[in-house]
Structures are given as C-alpha cells and as structure tokens.
Amino acid sequence: MLVRTAGARIVGEVTQRRERPDPGHFVGEGKAREIGQEATELGADVVVIDHDLSPAQVKNLEKAVGFKVLDRTEIILDIFATHARSRQAKLQVELAQLEYTLPRLRGQWQHLERIAGGRGGGGSAGTGGGSGPGGGAMSGAVGGLGTRGPGEKQLEVDRRMARDQIVKLKRDLAEIDKRKTREVRGRAENFTVALVGYTNAGKSTLMKRLTGADVLIEDKLFSTLDTKTHTWTLDGGMRVLISDTVGFIRSLPHHLVASFHATLEEVVYADLLLHVVDASHPDAEGHIAAVDAVLEKLGCADKDRLVVLNKMDAVRNRVGHELLRSKHPGALEISARMNNGLDVLRDAVGARLERTHVDVAIDVPAGDGRLLAYMMEHGRILERTLDGETWKIRARMAPWHASRLPRNGAPDAPARTLRTAARSKKR
Incomplete structure (x- = not known):
C-alpha cells in the first residue's frame, strides 16, 4: 500500500524469513542477486525494501541487485512530500528528508544519482524481500518514486551546507512550534x-x-x-x-x-x-x-x-x-x-x-438572555425556576466556563480564573 500510494505499480514481490537481518545486505547476498535477476526479468526500475536500511546496506544492495534501492522511510518521506500543503508541513518534510539523507552522502553527492534516478515517466519498479515482517514488492513507478523534496536543492550544497539548513529548519519549526503550542493551550x-x-x-x-x-x-x-x-x-x-x-x-x-x-x-x-x-x-x-x-x-x-x-x-x-x-x-x-x-x-x-463538568448554582436576572444563552451553550441546565424577576438556575459546566460566570448574579462582576475557581472548590 505504501508503494502504491507513492505512485508506483507493483510488478512482483519477494519475501525472505531470517532470524536476523544480514548486516551487509539486510537480505542475504545470494537472495539479493536473486532479487536483482527477478527485477530484471519483470522489467522493474526500483527495488523497495519494506524496512529501514543503513547507508551501507543500501550501497551493498544496489551493487548486488543492479537497481536503485529505496527503503521504507524513503517511501514514507516521498508520500509526505506529496501531501504537504502548509508551510509547517513542508518544513517538517524537508527537515526529515535532510536528516535522512545527510548520513547517506557519499563522495561528491553520488547519492543524488539515486534521488534523481526515478524522475520522469512511468516504468516498473522492483521491490526486494525483507526479513520477518519485512519484505517487498516489484513495482512499476508512475513518476518520481523516492525523488520528491529537497533533492534538487542538494545539487548545490555540501555536507556543511546541509547541516546549516537543518539548523535553520529546526529554528523555523521551533518558532512555529511555539505559536502552535500557544494556540493549542x-x-x-x-x-x-x-x-x-x-x-x-x-x-x-x-x-x-x-x-x-x-x-x-x-x-x-x-x-x-x-x-x-x-x-x-x-x-x-x-x-x-x-x-x-x-x-x-x-x-x-x-x-x-x-x-x-x-x-x-x-x-x-x-x-x-x-x-x-x-x-x-x-x-x-x-x-x-x-x-x-x-x-x-x-x-x-x-x-x-x-x-x-x-x-x-x-x-x-x-x-x-x-x-x-x-x-x-x-x-x-x-x-x-x-x-x-x-x-x-x-x-x-x-x-x-460531562465528567469534567462542575455543578453551578446561580441567580440570573430574568432579562439577561445573554448570560442564560452562554450557560446553555457551554453547559447543561439541570433546573431552572423563575422567582419574581430572577431565574434560579442549577447547571453543570466546564470549570473554565463556570469560572467566567458573574458572582451573585451581578453581570459586571469580574470573571474568576481557573486557578481561583479551583482554590475555592478546595476550600
């Protein structure tokens, strides 16, 4: 499903069960060659491993299978890049992609051949088998599987500039995070x-x-x-x-x-x-x-x-x-x-x-429809009786909204804060 969502057509699957992943190739070296042969026969373009791989495993697998190799995280990031709409989401995706890519830089940005390799029209992509719950599928790429995001930008930067960009992204996201936290709170x-x-x-x-x-x-x-x-x-x-x-x-x-x-x-x-x-x-x-x-x-x-x-x-x-x-x-x-x-x-x-609500008893002037409407909107009226020119009301409301009710039915009385209301309740 991940591969299909990323815009690829699966043309075959290979699974291998092992007690533990091979440290060099994730799958065994013989299985890797088998995957490469099957991917060739099926006309695949890419091999996807349904598991996270180390940079060394990617390098060794690509050499063994003769295909571009993508792991699970790279596919997820590709999908994230496709669906990012807001500035925050785009920054988050770029940060995640750079942090993923940085330890995988080899020589003079040889990794960019992998990033750029899948661009263009549709073809077939092969996916290799993994260990245990891992595994994969041969798939046909429709567009740039594993290629979206800041790849083009990385053509002009080196490791130091990539790290600088990561610092900048984290700083920008920290500001958004602060605003978001204030907004949510x-x-x-x-x-x-x-x-x-x-x-x-x-x-x-x-x-x-x-x-x-x-x-x-x-x-x-x-x-x-x-x-x-x-x-x-x-x-x-x-x-x-x-x-x-x-x-x-x-x-x-x-x-x-x-x-x-x-x-x-x-x-x-x-x-x-x-x-x-x-x-x-x-x-x-x-x-x-x-x-x-x-x-x-x-x-x-x-x-x-x-x-x-x-x-x-x-x-x-x-x-x-x-x-x-x-x-x-x-x-x-x-x-x-x-x-x-x-x-x-x-x-x-x-x-x-309602579990979070507190009981409220208040006298409301009969003509104060605004206050009555506020209580009905933010709570549940349990009892309401008219005594002359005053409504005697029992209700259940959230503590914060209850704290904003006027004291003793006086419309202009200052609102109590949550902390004050909590202290009063403890007494």
Missing part, C-alpha cells in the same frame, strides 16, 4: 478531541460526518498531513473542538515523530483521543498496536481515549471481528461512510465531556 476553555489512528482508517471521513467540514477524503495513506481543527456540536448544543491528525503507521521512525512534533501537538494537549480503527482490515489489531506505540513516544499512553471501530459496513470476517471486540470491550462500532453509529459516538463523547 489557548483553547483551554474548550473540551478538545483529537482523532488518531493508523493511516487510511477513515479519520477524515469521520471528521466530515461529525462537523460538516470540507476536508480532503482519499483512499490513500497519509492523505491528511496538516492538522485541521473544527467545531463539533453535540446533543444539547454543547460544543467541542475536534482535530484530525496525520495517520500513524507501524515502525514509524523516531526522527519522523520528532520532525512532526508540532503537528502532533493537538494529540498531546487533547482532553480525549478518538482512536479510529479500520475494523475491516485483516491486521486491525496490529494497527492498534502501532498507534499505541506512537502515542507512547508522544507521552500520551495514559491519555483518556475511546476506541472507534470504523468501516463496520466492510467487515466480512465476523469471527475475526468478534475476537477484536473481545480485546477492546469498550469500543464503539460505526461506519462513517454509511453514517451509522454516530449518535452513539456523540453520546459517548458527551458523557466524557
């Missing part, structure tokens, strides 16, 4: 939800169903690279902020997580994670484990979350699905595409939202 008054999940799990489709937002929906890996935040109105009129995030993938290199840290801020500061799973995928459990691993890297392993089993309309293996459900008994079953199960999801998120 500035939403403290709102309950925030982040959609997380394995790539192509249906997060963007779910976002569109829940919010009506005009978001890109494609049956491709990593079609969402820039984080988008929208307002989601729950039953009763309460509103939360919900963000779509870049899809995760198994064996996501640590440096990619670091490069996209600013993009993943939404996950770090969210009140609730909706872990969206493609329930129809035969390796759904493996996808869940891969997402959990990335959340662990982000320090979010213990964050409150709901598992959402999506694409229920496409589930065919009922026995496998029942096993999946048994491992995640609290999971919700939906089909975002068919608009099924979303009411249950809204109720579940509403219940999580």
Whole structure:
C-alpha cells in the first residue's frame, strides 16, 4: 500500500524469513542477486525494501541487485512530500528528508544519482524481500518514486551546507512550534478531541460526518498531513473542538515523530483521543498496536481515549471481528461512510465531556438572555425556576466556563480564573 500510494505499480514481490537481518545486505547476498535477476526479468526500475536500511546496506544492495534501492522511510518521506500543503508541513518534510539523507552522502553527492534516478515517466519498479515482517514488492513507478523534496536543492550544497539548513529548519519549526503550542493551550476553555489512528482508517471521513467540514477524503495513506481543527456540536448544543491528525503507521521512525512534533501537538494537549480503527482490515489489531506505540513516544499512553471501530459496513470476517471486540470491550462500532453509529459516538463523547463538568448554582436576572444563552451553550441546565424577576438556575459546566460566570448574579462582576475557581472548590 505504501508503494502504491507513492505512485508506483507493483510488478512482483519477494519475501525472505531470517532470524536476523544480514548486516551487509539486510537480505542475504545470494537472495539479493536473486532479487536483482527477478527485477530484471519483470522489467522493474526500483527495488523497495519494506524496512529501514543503513547507508551501507543500501550501497551493498544496489551493487548486488543492479537497481536503485529505496527503503521504507524513503517511501514514507516521498508520500509526505506529496501531501504537504502548509508551510509547517513542508518544513517538517524537508527537515526529515535532510536528516535522512545527510548520513547517506557519499563522495561528491553520488547519492543524488539515486534521488534523481526515478524522475520522469512511468516504468516498473522492483521491490526486494525483507526479513520477518519485512519484505517487498516489484513495482512499476508512475513518476518520481523516492525523488520528491529537497533533492534538487542538494545539487548545490555540501555536507556543511546541509547541516546549516537543518539548523535553520529546526529554528523555523521551533518558532512555529511555539505559536502552535500557544494556540493549542489557548483553547483551554474548550473540551478538545483529537482523532488518531493508523493511516487510511477513515479519520477524515469521520471528521466530515461529525462537523460538516470540507476536508480532503482519499483512499490513500497519509492523505491528511496538516492538522485541521473544527467545531463539533453535540446533543444539547454543547460544543467541542475536534482535530484530525496525520495517520500513524507501524515502525514509524523516531526522527519522523520528532520532525512532526508540532503537528502532533493537538494529540498531546487533547482532553480525549478518538482512536479510529479500520475494523475491516485483516491486521486491525496490529494497527492498534502501532498507534499505541506512537502515542507512547508522544507521552500520551495514559491519555483518556475511546476506541472507534470504523468501516463496520466492510467487515466480512465476523469471527475475526468478534475476537477484536473481545480485546477492546469498550469500543464503539460505526461506519462513517454509511453514517451509522454516530449518535452513539456523540453520546459517548458527551458523557466524557460531562465528567469534567462542575455543578453551578446561580441567580440570573430574568432579562439577561445573554448570560442564560452562554450557560446553555457551554453547559447543561439541570433546573431552572423563575422567582419574581430572577431565574434560579442549577447547571453543570466546564470549570473554565463556570469560572467566567458573574458572582451573585451581578453581570459586571469580574470573571474568576481557573486557578481561583479551583482554590475555592478546595476550600
């Protein structure tokens, strides 16, 4: 799927099982020659290894197979470069590509022959087999597989200039990171939800169903690279902020997580994670484990979350699905595409939202419709009785919004801060 998303046609696959990868060629040297022969017979242009390779392994493999060799990270970066839209995403992709490329520079930029080699019209690309879960496929390239990004720029720079560029990119991203952090933290008054999940799990489709937002929906890996935040109105009129995030993938290199840290801020500061799973995928459990691993890297392993089993309309293996459900008994079953199960999801998120609320009792002048509307928008009215010219109201609201209510029903009283409200509650 990674190779196809990058724009290539797979023409063959080779798999090798080993106790451990060969330090020189990743696959055995004999297997490497076999891959090269098969790639030649199939008319392939490129060999892709579904695993990360060291610079020495790439060099040795290319010599043995007689083809340009790309590894898993290079394919992922190629896809990222295709889908980057915002300045932040483009900087993140360029940083990740340079950090990946720098230790692989050989001689007078001989690596650029590899970077430039796949440009131009379509052809065939071969992919070699890996060890254990690794492996690959012979594929036909449609365009520049593994060639997008800052490659052209590197023609004029040397190692020192590449390092300088990395420093500059990190500095620019640090400024964006600061602004992003301030922006995300500035939403403290709102309950925030982040959609997380394995790539192509249906997060963007779910976002569109829940919010009506005009978001890109494609049956491709990593079609969402820039984080988008929208307002989601729950039953009763309460509103939360919900963000779509870049899809995760198994064996996501640590440096990619670091490069996209600013993009993943939404996950770090969210009140609730909706872990969206493609329930129809035969390796759904493996996808869940891969997402959990990335959340662990982000320090979010213990964050409150709901598992959402999506694409229920496409589930065919009922026995496998029942096993999946048994491992995640609290999971919700939906089909975002068919608009099924979303009411249950809204109720579940509403219940999580209410857990954070506090009880409020306040007298509101009968003519103060603005204050009453504020309470209805940001909380749930439990009881409302009219006593002369005053509404006596009991409600449940988020602490931040409760802290903004006037004291003793006086409309012009200063709002209490969250800290003051917390101290008052402790007393």
